[in-house]
Amino acid sequence: MLNIENLQASVGDTQILRGINLQVNAGEIHAIMGPNGSGKSTMAQVLAGHEGYDVTGGSASFLGRDLLDMNPEERAREGLFLAFQYPVEIPGVNSTYFLRTGYNEMCKHRGQEELDAMDFLSLVREKLKLVEMDESFLKRSVNEGFSGGEKKRHEVLQMAVLEPRLAVLDETDSGLDIDALRVVANGVNALHSPEKAAIVVTHYQRLLEYIVPDYVHVLYKGRIVRSGGKELALELEEKGYDWVKDEAVGAAV
Amino acid sequence: MTQTAGRTAWYVERFDEFVRSLNGSSSAQLLTQRKEAMDAFVELGFPTARDEEWRYTSLAALLRQDFGVVEKLGEEVLSDVDAWRVPNLQSHVLVFTDGQYQPALSGGASLPEGVRVSNLASLLHEDGEVRDGTSLAPRGKDAFVELNTAFLRDGVHVHVDKGVRVDVPIEVLFIAASPNAAVHPRLSVRVEDGAEATLVERYVSASDHVHLTNSLAEFSLGESAHLDHYRVQDENRAAFHIANLYVREERHSVLRSTCCTLGGRLTRNHVHTHLIGEGVDSTLNGLYLVEGQQHVDNHTLIEHAQPHCQSHEFYKGILADDSTGVFRGQILVHQAAQKTDAYQANRNLLLSDRAEINTKPQLEIYADDVKCSHGATIGQLDEDAIFYLRSRGIGSAAARQVLTRAFAGEVVERIRLEPLRVLLEDSVGKRLEQAIANRA
Numbered sequence: 032m033l034n035i036e037n038l039q040a041s042v043g044d045t046q047i048l049r050g051i052n053l054q055v056n057a058g059e060i061h062a063i064m065g066p067n068g069s070g071k072s073t074m075a076q077v078l079a080g081h082e083g084y085d086v087t088g089g090s091a092s093f094l095g096r097d098l099l100d101m102n103p104e105e106r107a108r109e110g111l112f113l114a115f116q117y118p119v120e121i122p123g124v125n126s127t128y129f130l131r132t133g134y135n136e137m138c139k140h141r142g143q144e145e146l147d148a149m150d151f152l153s154l155v156r157e158k159l160k161l162v163e164m165d166e167s168f169l170k171r172s173v174n175e176g177f178s179g180g181e182k183k184r185h186e187v188l189q190m191a192v193l194e195p196r197l198a199v200l201d202e203t204d205s206g207l208d209i210d211a212l213r214v215v216a217n218g219v220n221a222l223h224s225p226e227k228a229a230i231v232v233t234h235y236q237r238l239l240e241y242i243v244p245d246y247v248h249v250l251y252k253g254r255i256v257r258s259g260g261k262e263l264a265l266e267l268e269e270k271g272y273d274w275v276k277d278e279a280v281g282a283a284v
Numbered sequence: 285m286t287q288t289a290g291r292t293a294w295y296v297e298r299f300d301e302f303v304r305s306l307n308g309s310s311s312a313q314l315l316t317q318r319k320e321a322m323d324a325f326v327e328l329g330f331p332t333a334r335d336e337e338w339r340y341t342s343l344a345a346l347l348r349q350d351f352g353v354v355e356k357l358g359e360e361v362l363s364d365v366d367a368w369r370v371p372n373l374q375s376h377v378l379v380f381t382d383g384q385y386q387p388a389l390s391g392g393a394s395l396p397e398g399v400r401v402s403n404l405a406s407l408l409h410e411d412g413e414v415r416d417g418t419s420l421a422p423r424g425k426d427a428f429v430e431l432n433t434a435f436l437r438d439g440v441h442v443h444v445d446k447g448v449r450v451d452v453p454i455e456v457l458f459i460a461a462s463p464n465a466a467v468h469p470r471l472s473v474r475v476e477d478g479a480e481a482t483l484v485e486r487y488v489s490a491s492d493h494v495h496l497t498n499s500l501a502e503f504s505l506g507e508s509a510h511l512d513h514y515r516v517q518d519e520n521r522a523a524f525h526i527a528n529l530y531v532r533e534e535r536h537s538v539l540r541s542t543c544c545t546l547g548g549r550l551t552r553n554h555v556h557t558h559l560i561g562e563g564v565d566s567t568l569n570g571l572y573l574v575e576g577q578q579h580v581d582n583h584t585l586i587e588h589a590q591p592h593c594q595s596h597e598f599y600k601g602i603l604a605d606d607s608t609g610v611f612r613g614q615i616l617v618h619q620a621a622q623k624t625d626a627y628q629a630n631r632n633l634l635l636s637d638r639a640e641i642n643t644k645p646q647l648e649i650y651a652d653d654v655k656c657s658h659g660a661t662i663g664q665l666d667e668d669a670i671f672y673l674r675s676r677g678i679g680s681a682a683a684r685q686v687l688t689r690a691f692a693g694e695v696v697e698r699i700r701l702e703p704l705r706v707l708l709e710d711s712v713g714k715r716l717e718q719a720i721a722n723r724a
């Protein structure tokens with residue numbers, strides 16, 4: 032589904048991604064872990080097409096198409112979804128309007144019929160249950176005045192509405208208490224299926240107790256320095272990131 | 285001779301012509317007032333960039349125009365008036381074309397007992413004075429106010445008796461049609477103690493011709509009176525529009541005034557509210573949306589004279605292309621006005637690198653127990669928000685439009701009169717769609 036080869040990216044003169052290789056197949060959940068500043072969020076943003084980053088080398092294909100050739104909205108319409116680490120507050124834009132506009136863009140792209148306000152409301156009501164959100168959220172401006180947990184649930188709600196093929200969750204666990212974490216994880220799990228895939232970017236192993244990955248990769252200084260099964264996450268939790276760093280330094284020498 | 289002085293002489297000539305054309309139909313008192321106003325105008329001359337109040341608004345283009353006498357109106361203008369009414373608004377309407385009252389096009393919903401709405405010209409014949417004890421605009425201070433008095437032909441007079449609640453909005457529609465027409469309308473509104481009224485002023489152009497509107501409005505609110513006021517200017521891109529509004533608010537009165545500027549080549553809105561009683565609640569909202577070469581200047585002065593009053597001022601502007609804008613918000617709190625609660629915000633969105641806004645809050649506070657806050661912002665669309673929308677499949681242009689509309693929406697949604705709100709949502713939406721399409 033997603034094939035990343037030697038992906039390099041920078042902000043201004045600072046190179047952040049120094050050659051990422053990653054293959055994600057349908058049905059798989061991959062966790063990307065790593066210490067702060069290793070390039071995890073950059074990788075997520077680059078996949079979604081953030082124009083603040085320059086892709087300086089390598090390639091990425093998504094469902095057979097050149098991902099890097101597509102603008103952010105095309106990537107979304109093709110089925111790539113990024114759950115933001117810091118969801119953006121948009122005053123004056125009603126949540127329902129926002130969700131419906133995105134949903135109908137997907138419908139247009141897939142050649143399906145768009146939904147009117149009434150039909151969409153019944154669809155979104157169902158999805159709200161998944162993230163245990165109150166209907167009153169729909170009347171509010173996008174993310175405005177939402178608590179940290181509400182913002183993350185709102186991200187998962189968007190994911191539930193847009194039904195992406197590949198979801199990239201960028202530190203969706205950060206700032207969540209256990210209850211909120213469970214709600215968010217349950218939502219993500221419920222949306223997972225053999226046709227879909229997910230990349231879970233996280234600093235902590237905690238989220239992976241709820242969203243169990245098939246593969247764990249450790250990102251350090253812009254490269255994946257280690258890959259393994261879910262037990263790698265536990266190992267990292269136990270030993271911290273220092274041993275990975277030491278190993279990476281050792282390998283480089 | 286300077287351009288300003290040359291133009292002053294031109295207006296003096298036009299005034300002599302005008303007086304001759306009145307042919308004695310103006311009462312002696314009124315004629316005297318006109319002449320006094322003209323003398324005051326000559327004394328003042330047109331403001332220049334040296335006047336602090338006009339520093340960022342150049343009248344050079346206005347002074348190049350030969351504004352003159354209104355010619356006969358074409359029939360096609362008169363037949364299409366409904367197109368400029370606020371759709372679905374059940375109102376009592378007064379229509380003016382080139383400043384002249386059109387009784388055949390006016391009327392509509394009937395007004396309750398205790399409300400008198402009429403055009404001014406009919407009253408001018410009766411009592412023959414435009415400046416009496418109730419005048420609010422200061423004399424000898426503002427060239428355009430003086431010009432308005434000198435050249436005044438017609439306008440609107442509204443009087444709401446004590447305790448009368450007028451549910452039917454009063455809609456005043458000024459349609460400019462003739463080339464180089466200069467129109468000086470006057471609005472005089474008195475809402476007596478405990479009375480309530482809604483007034484909608486709209487200014488439009490029936491053609492692309494250059495024209496000048498120089499309006500003067502004076503609203504007086506009695507104790508606990510309520511006035512909802514909306515002013516929408518959507519004239520053509522060649523029009524010059526000067527608007528002066530003076531409001532006097534007595535104890536516990538409530539004013540909600542919204543000023544929307546969409547049209548005009550050069551627009552100057554000056555508002556002075558005088559809170560002369562205790563416990564007044566005064567709101568000024570504003571929206572300006574300009575593009576191309578348009579220039580808009582909003583000057584407001586909120587004067588707190590008594591304790592326990594609150595004023596809220598919320599002006600937002602969207603400037604595209606090469607357009608320019610000015611916002612100057614003065615709040616003056618006199619020593620007696622303790623416990624004043626004044627809030628002012630001016631937010632601007634620049635859609636192009638060439639657009640410009642000069643914003644200046646100016647607080648003058650002589651009381652020591654007050655709450656005054658102000659904030660001015662100038663910015664572009666939030667790139668993070670654009671990316672967020674795009675990452676949900678919404679195209680770049682559509683994302684910009686959604687965000688720009690939302691920015692304007694914060695003012696539009698405060699309009700309580702639903703048909704007018706719908707009209708503005710629609711016209712603002714269309715305008716932004718164009719502005720963003722032009723940009724792409």
